[in-house]
Amino acid sequence: xxxxxxxxxxxxxxxxxxxxxxxxxxxxxxxxxxxxxxxxxxxxxxxxxxxxxxxxxxxxxxxxxxxxxxxxxxxxxxxxxxxxxxxxxxxxxxxxxxxxxxxxxxxxxxxxxxxxxxxxx
Amino acid sequence: xxxxxxxxxxxxxxxxxxxxxxxxxxxxxxxxxxxxxxxxxxxxxxxxxxxxxxxxxxxxxxxxxxxxxxxxxxxxxxxxxxxxxxxxxxxxxxxxxxxxxxxxxxxxxxxxxxxxxxxxxxxxxxxxxxxxxxxxxxxxxxxxxxxxxxxxxxxxxxxxxxxxxxxxxxxxxxxxxxxxxxxxxxxxxxxxxxxxxxxxxxxxxxxxxxxxxxxxxxxxxxxxxxxxxxxxxxxxxxxxxxxxxxxxxxxxxxxxxxxxxxxxxxxxxxxxxxxxxxxxxxxxxxxxxxxxxxxxxxxxxxxxxxxxxxxxxxxxxxxxxxxxxxxxxxxxxxxxxxxxxxxxxxxxxxxxxxxxxxxxxxxxxxxxxxxxxxxxxxxxxxxxxxxxxxxxxxxxxxxxxxxxxxxxxxxxxxxxxxxxxxxxxxxxxxxxxxxxxxxxxxxxxxxxxxxxxxxxxxxxxxxxxxxxxxxxxxxxxxxxxxxxxxxx
Numbered sequence: 026x027x028x029x030x031x032x033x034x035x036x037x038x039x040x041x042x043x044x045x046x047x048x049x050x051x052x053x054x055x056x057x058x059x060x061x062x063x064x065x066x067x068x069x070x071x072x073x074x075x076x077x078x079x080x081x082x083x084x085x086x087x088x089x090x091x092x093x094x095x096x097x098x099x100x101x102x103x104x105x106x107x108x109x110x111x112x113x114x115x116x117x118x119x120x121x122x123x124x125x126x127x128x129x130x131x132x133x134x135x136x137x138x139x140x141x142x143x144x145x146x
Numbered sequence: 147x148x149x150x151x152x153x154x155x156x157x158x159x160x161x162x163x164x165x166x167x168x169x170x171x172x173x174x175x176x177x178x179x180x181x182x183x184x185x186x187x188x189x190x191x192x193x194x195x196x197x198x199x200x201x202x203x204x205x206x207x208x209x210x211x212x213x214x215x216x217x218x219x220x221x222x223x224x225x226x227x228x229x230x231x232x233x234x235x236x237x238x239x240x241x242x243x244x245x246x247x248x249x250x251x252x253x254x255x256x257x258x259x260x261x262x263x264x265x266x267x268x269x270x271x272x273x274x275x276x277x278x279x280x281x282x283x284x285x286x287x288x289x290x291x292x293x294x295x296x297x298x299x300x301x302x303x304x305x306x307x308x309x310x311x312x313x314x315x316x317x318x319x320x321x322x323x324x325x326x327x328x329x330x331x332x333x334x335x336x337x338x339x340x341x342x343x344x345x346x347x348x349x350x351x352x353x354x355x356x357x358x359x360x361x362x363x364x365x366x367x368x369x370x371x372x373x374x375x376x377x378x379x380x381x382x383x384x385x386x387x388x389x390x391x392x393x394x395x396x397x398x399x400x401x402x403x404x405x406x407x408x409x410x411x412x413x414x415x416x417x418x419x420x421x422x423x424x425x426x427x428x429x430x431x432x433x434x435x436x437x438x439x440x441x442x443x444x445x446x447x448x449x450x451x452x453x454x455x456x457x458x459x460x461x462x463x464x465x466x467x468x469x470x471x472x473x474x475x476x477x478x479x480x481x482x483x484x485x486x487x488x489x490x491x492x493x494x495x496x497x498x499x500x501x502x503x504x505x506x507x508x509x510x511x512x513x514x515x516x517x518x519x520x521x522x523x524x525x526x527x528x529x530x531x532x533x534x535x536x537x538x539x540x541x542x543x544x545x546x547x548x549x550x551x552x553x554x555x556x557x558x559x560x561x562x563x564x565x566x567x568x569x570x571x572x573x574x575x576x577x578x579x580x581x582x583x584x585x586x587x588x589x590x591x592x593x594x595x596x597x598x599x600x601x602x603x604x605x606x607x608x609x610x611x612x613x614x615x616x617x618x619x620x621x622x623x624x625x626x627x628x629x630x631x632x633x634x
């Protein structure tokens with residue numbers, strides 16, 4: 026089994042899959058909340074990919090303390106720092122989008138985007 | 147000299163302090179925003195004078211690049227930061243008159259965040275830092291578009307947010323791929339090492355990043371959010387969004403193509419896409435009724451022209467593109483601000499309601515015409531020289547494709563002229579209105595007058611501006627100097 030699917034392929038496929046599912050939701054769904062969930066999924070997929078890009082097989086978490094392993098036994102810590110930033114940004118965007126969705130609901134009484142059409146091209 | 151990092155730190159610090167301080171007195175927010183805007187403008191001019199000939203790299207937090215984050219301030223960044231701080235400052239003064247409700251401290255706070263994001267994007271030399279500034283810019287502009295909390299603003303903001311977030315996901319994925327295959331995030335280090343990495347992954351990363359920034363830059367067919375967002379935002383925000391936000395995203399695309407990866411094989415494609423964007427924008431603007439939508443579509447057209455100018459890939463063309471960015475920033479913000487005042491006075495966004503408006507508001511009529519003529523490219527206004535340079539550069543390329551595209555650009559200019567003359571005709575015909583329209587408050591008079599004066603008298607100083615845009619253009623394509631300045 027280990028020869029057929031290794032952990033790298035699995036994580037890589039999962040991350041790409043999440044991005045594709047997220048973008049599909051944004052394109053196909055009519056409900057605003059589901060669209061926002063789609064954006065979140067796509068964001069998570071990218072975040073998984075960033076963590077994965079710093080992964081080195083059989084290495085441990087980069088924590089320096091007394092008696093810890095040397096840095097040659099650790100994974101790359103930079104992507105983990107990046108992903109924290111990316112998660113916070115994603116949180117901000119989600120909060121703002123939900124706030125706008127609430128306001129839109131108050132104006133239109135619906136979250137169906139095919140009915141929210143005040144502006145035309 | 148002033149440390150360029152102050153251009154970023156001062157507005158972001160002020161943005162976070164404004165909501166707290168304004169608990170004491172609401173009017174404090176305005177004064178803080180005013181002084182921060184003024185400080186940024188003066189600092190940007192000062193930095194411009196020091197870096198126009200000698201690019202500098204500023205190390206942050208004591209770690210030398212490629213490990214630490216650094217800023218790269220060359221002629222291009224210096225020119226753009228002047229454009230950003232200048233247009234930002236004038237739009238802020240204009241806002242003082244109209245944004246006075248209970249949540250106005252939040253408005254100024256987000257306005258300063260928007261400035262921070264835009265300046266940070268042009269200054270930074272770290273690709274993840276670029277993403278963070280891009281998100282600061284995007285989130286504050288989503289919120290500002292919805293500031294009026296009316297139907298149009300909220301809907302436009304939601305459209306903008308959904309498309310912009312997809313763009314951010316693509317950009318972040320591109321950055322992750324770059325880090326995955328090259329192992330560094332510093333732009334100069336990437337430029338140095340990318341040839342040893344996997345070619346396919348790099349190409350995918352470039353395409354992802356160009357698409358992501360292309361959404362923000364409103365390149366056809368990624369621009370369906372722009373007419374809504376730019377027309378529904380408060381007028382001072384429309385001026386800022388059209389004036390420099392889309393251009394900053396475009397400059398980042400050009401940095402990716404020219405400075406980081408020498409990916410000039412995209413440029414023929416971009417020349418064609420640019421002209422399609424131009425024609426699509428100008429043709430759509432022609433049939434619009436809402437004056438702000440006309441201006442928003444005209445922005446799409448101008449972005450197409452700027453994209454075309456960069457795609458010529460000669461020093462003259464790139465210099466012309468940067469010149470056109472300056473022209474568009476000045477003229478389009480003048481048009482948006484004057485249109486905003488007319489909308490405020492008449493209470494209507496429809497062009498057909500503006501009959502005879504220029505007779506009762508002579509000042510507004512004149513500045514609107516000046517801005518429109520400059521955008522069309524009528525001599526002696528500033529727009530003539532930028533457009534002339536672009537056309538000259540395209541023709542001296544001596545290729546059939548570029549001659550044909552130039553002809554199409556000129557055709558687009560004719561459409562542009564026709565809808566601006568249509569508006570001008572409506573504004574200057576019809577009965578004079580009796581109401582006290584003629585008196586213009588200082589907060590409107592000052593920005594509009596200053597922008598109009600700059601457009602009119604700049605022909606005296608064309609050679610000087612051309613000299614600076616040439617230097618900025620050379621800065622954009624001189625990869626070796628960039629790597630040398632950052633990595634030493």
